Amino acid sequence: MNISEYKDVLVFIEQRDGKIEKVSKELVCKGREIANTLGSKCKGALLIDEVNDDLNELFHWGLDELYVVKHKSLGEFMTEPYAKAVTHICKEHKPEVVFFGATSIGRDLAPRVSSRMDTGLTADCTSLAVDEETNNLMMTRPAFGGNIMATIICPEHRPQMTTIRPGVMAMLNKDESRKALITEVEVPFTNADSNIEILEVVKHGHEQVKIEDASVLISAGRGIGGPDKLNLLGDLASKLNGEVSSSRAVVDAGWTNKAQQVGQTGTTVRPDLYFACGISGAIQHLAGMEESEFIVAINKDETAPIFDTADLSIVGDLNAVIPELIKILPNREK
């Protein structure tokens, strides 16, 4: 393999129902930064049926060029047509680095593409840097439930591929003067590529908020005592213009749903305020929230590990403290 043939950063731009996912914009921002360091370009690959969004924003966040593959089989995600299209672009344009969001789609697709390209893949990266001596991408990810961090390199194979967790790359340096450059790419699909048949798509209701997008999270642990206490947390959340999330234990108990789960096997969040209510602080949970700007923890157990991570620790009964807090909090502006 002639490594020097490979250049530029390629970001897989994820869409659902024709709309660009936020994680892809985060990845474009990071891709822009890495491309600047490498002195190369940041490009995107969008696989889509019908565009239903303003693609210019991707360029404002730093994209130089967007490859668009338009085909009827690319509306709802199916592994094979997607893998074929991304592999086609990788073979044609030989990117040095490829980013995928660590979403259900990215984590299904990226292993398939990397395997087809016979290159390495790092999962669930939370930070990225370029090695000054070798120009290798240094991909850092949590392992072992989130406590050990490992920096992975892929020195002798290209592209260097990684999935990146939603919500961890900051969105910076928007420039609305940047111009769009869209290149349509033809991929020779055959009927055999649609090797699964999607009989039905069942969308979860809109009541399911994306906790990774919330700036304030009121998070429930088993220590809240029961599902009836979620109303109290909901009241606090609405006072602070936030959303309710939870630990895995609370999801497992059926009190909240999976989309609300913070942690290693749930969602990584970094809100301005993370309010941990009755959460003991297992390392898998901490891995998903410790980057939050300000962490308040309330727990009856003064030895709860969450207190080692919290910026403000209250030893006490949340059923007493939260109503008091709701009482004195100013009403939020509408």
Added chain:
Amino acid sequence: MNIVVCIKQVPDTNEVKLDPKTGTLIRDGVPSIINPDDKAGLEAALVLKDRFDAKVTVLTMGPPQADKALREALAMGADDAILLTDRAFAGADTWATSMTLAAAIRKIDYDLIIAGRQAIDGDTAQVGPQIAEKLELPQVSYVKELDRDGDHLFITREFEDRMHKIKLKMPCLITTLAELNEPRYMSVAGIMDAYREKEVTTWTRADIVIDDAALGLKGSPTRVKKSFTKAVKAPGKKYDVDAAQAAQIILDNLKEKYII
């Protein structure tokens, strides 16, 4: 119907505790378990066996101690167990692991391959799809419901914001979520069988057809450059006061941080 279930023996990370001083993991005495997503995959295979008289083969790549995980699978009701073990396999990343497992699976009759979505120690979710790629099979990840009719599977797959109901033809590979089912317990008779009647077949480097360049650490495109524990953050202030005072302290802090 022949089903191959890929399982991994993992340390039970829920049992792992942190050393509060150094921030490092205390691994001593941590039990090894069958990875939860894989165990759900095994249960799904056993349900198909109960209904359609399938033959279930469990496969793992790992050190000789992984025999215990295979015996547990046999005691739950699996028919055959294969332990893929050799020093040459050690240090493999997901690419090399999937190459090795795919080479082993080529020697087995299969209609369906089941792998857990991801292992709780590595959390990569890569090996299942990579095996499917190497065997040129269709794959469906994150299976939370599963049914079979003839040579087709009917699957519900879970994404963040939606579910797909899918029909696909075997042979194929699926990855399963722990939410798919409640794995059965080993029966006493099953445990007796697992150690007395049934065998764990061991395959080494010599038993599979694969290029040496694809094996173990040397065959792995990725390398761990370094690993480290996160810096232990200095804890913030802790208050043990009455509820009204506590509420006031929180309010003052939120104002100070411009959150309200």
